[in-house]
Amino acid sequence: MTDVVQEHDHTAPVSTPADWKTDQEVRWCPGCGDYSILTAVRQLMPDLGVSRENTVFISGIGCAARFPYYMNTYGMHGIHGRAPAIATGLAMARPDLDIWVVGGDGDLLSIGGNHLLHALRRNVNVTMLLFNNMIYGLTKGQYSPTSELGKVTKSTPFGSIDAPFNPLSVAIGAGATFVARTHDMDRQHMIKTLKRAHDHKGAGFVEILQNCNVFNDGAWETLTTRQNRETMLIDLEHGKPVRFGPDGAMGVVVGTDGQARVVDVADVGEDALLVHDEARPEPGLAFLLAQLSHAVDQPTPVGVLRAVSAPEYAEAAREQLATAQERSGPGDLRGKLVTATDPLGHSVRIRYDERGNACSKIRASSVCGIVVGRIILFLMRFRSSRSSMSRWTQRRTFASVASATTFEIE
Numbered sequence: 001m002t003d004v005v006q007e008h009d010h011t012a013p014v015s016t017p018a019d020w021k022t023d024q025e026v027r028w029c030p031g032c033g034d035y036s037i038l039t040a041v042r043q044l045m046p047d048l049g050v051s052r053e054n055t056v057f058i059s060g061i062g063c064a065a066r067f068p069y070y071m072n073t074y075g076m077h078g079i080h081g082r083a084p085a086i087a088t089g090l091a092m093a094r095p096d097l098d099i100w101v102v103g104g105d106g107d108l109l110s111i112g113g114n115h116l117l118h119a120l121r122r123n124v125n126v127t128m129l130l131f132n133n134m135i136y137g138l139t140k141g142q143y144s145p146t147s148e149l150g151k152v153t154k155s156t157p158f159g160s161i162d163a164p165f166n167p168l169s170v171a172i173g174a175g176a177t178f179v180a181r182t183h184d185m186d187r188q189h190m191i192k193t194l195k196r197a198h199d200h201k202g203a204g205f206v207e208i209l210q211n212c213n214v215f216n217d218g219a220w221e222t223l224t225t226r227q228n229r230e231t232m233l234i235d236l237e238h239g240k241p242v243r244f245g246p247d248g249a250m251g252v253v254v255g256t257d258g259q260a261r262v263v264d265v266a267d268v269g270e271d272a273l274l275v276h277d278e279a280r281p282e283p284g285l286a287f288l289l290a291q292l293s294h295a296v297d298q299p300t301p302v303g304v305l306r307a308v309s310a311p312e313y314a315e316a317a318r319e320q321l322a323t324a325q326e327r328s329g330p331g332d333l334r335g336k337l338v339t340a341t342d343p344l345g346h347s348v349r350i351r352y353d354e355r356g357n358a359c360s361k362i363r364a365s366s367v368c369g370i371v372v373g374r375i376i377l378f379l380m381r382f383r384s385s386r387s388s389m390s391r392w393t394q395r396r397t398f399a400s401v402a403s404a405t406t407f408e409i410e
């Protein structure tokens, strides 16, 4: 693992939001909620005490994932769903950097669901922003893992039959140490929430309710418009009874059945209300709050649901490395052949030269890919004995199947 290059930058130069803006043309549709999130993030950056040179935005694929282009920092528009994995690697190698992950509900909860869970449970020191518009925006309006039951889209012409994910419940279930929600209609709330997530040591996860005005327009408006917020958003404050509505007339209690529910404060009295404790070590109450709302017609908590401290991944890995080196001395890879298996079952072999540099080909192959490729090749040969398909076409097809899971790096 690379040594720490420098400590966290506490002497960051004074900057303005304009310094964080790039010369790239913003390609989102006019009116998209992503613009207000971008503005909030650019406004927030000067207050974080970080420098552009030490800041990295990493994304996968989707409209939300175009975010790194628009921030004047380092960045990576990665592969679909893999931003948490890429960010994990970077956070391990460069703990001095300020690392952000940005993705949509499809990117981080469909193809990237696995990677998100592991980054959260490992408590990797990154700030993760999930732009939830309950739709695949970039690919023009297919349903996503957060789309509501019955949602009619191009990919669900008769309505979705999938129970939607509640992103906060998913995060809490994965053991996330910081979990919050905000929305694109309230810049100050976004800035305040994102700052808390950034300042958290470990994985800071924020769901941002975001309007896709082209493929899912108004999906959140029952909650987020100015006239609806007071009665529909429950703005959580640490240490305070959970109250909302005009004059705080509504509140949340946890009943003897263990369920959280919305009540009239006049009916139960203020003392019966749940007092919000975001720092509570066990996640049960945060989960109850996350589960309070299952649809956009139900009062929905926003703000910080959970903020607890736990060992951060890269720090724990460094400590483990130091202990191992103390016990066995520094490792020596010179002249060694190292074989390992990655989590997908690829075997990886690396030969190191006498100076300790990786010198021979790293070969990573999946038995599965080759077997599937062989079967397809066999079937094609069988079929082509009756058709005009050339051997060259057959070989190309086999190569592409096998190479999907086999690669070599010099």
Ligand SMILES: Cc1ncc(C[n+]2csc(CCOP(=O)(O)OP(=O)(O)O)c2C)c(N)n1
Pocket: 061, 062, 063, 064, 065, 080, 103, 104, 105, 106, 107, 108, 111, 131, 133, 135, 136, 137, 138, 139, 144, 212
């Ligand atoms: C491996 C792979 N599978 C599928 C796609 C197609 N694809 C591109 S973006 C996307 C989903 C985008 O939805 P979301 O993450 O919610 O982002 P949004 O566009 O809504 O911001 C999909 C399925 C792809 N680019 N790569």
Ligand code: SF4
Pocket: 027, 028, 029, 031, 032, 033, 034, 063, 064, 133, 137, 138, 211, 212, 213, 214, 215
């Ligand atoms: S398709 Fe939707 S999410 Fe994507 S840029 Fe347009 S409005 Fe925004």
Ligand SMILES: [Mg+2]
Pocket: 104, 105, 106, 131, 132, 133, 134, 135, 136, 137, 144
């Ligand atoms: Mg989306």
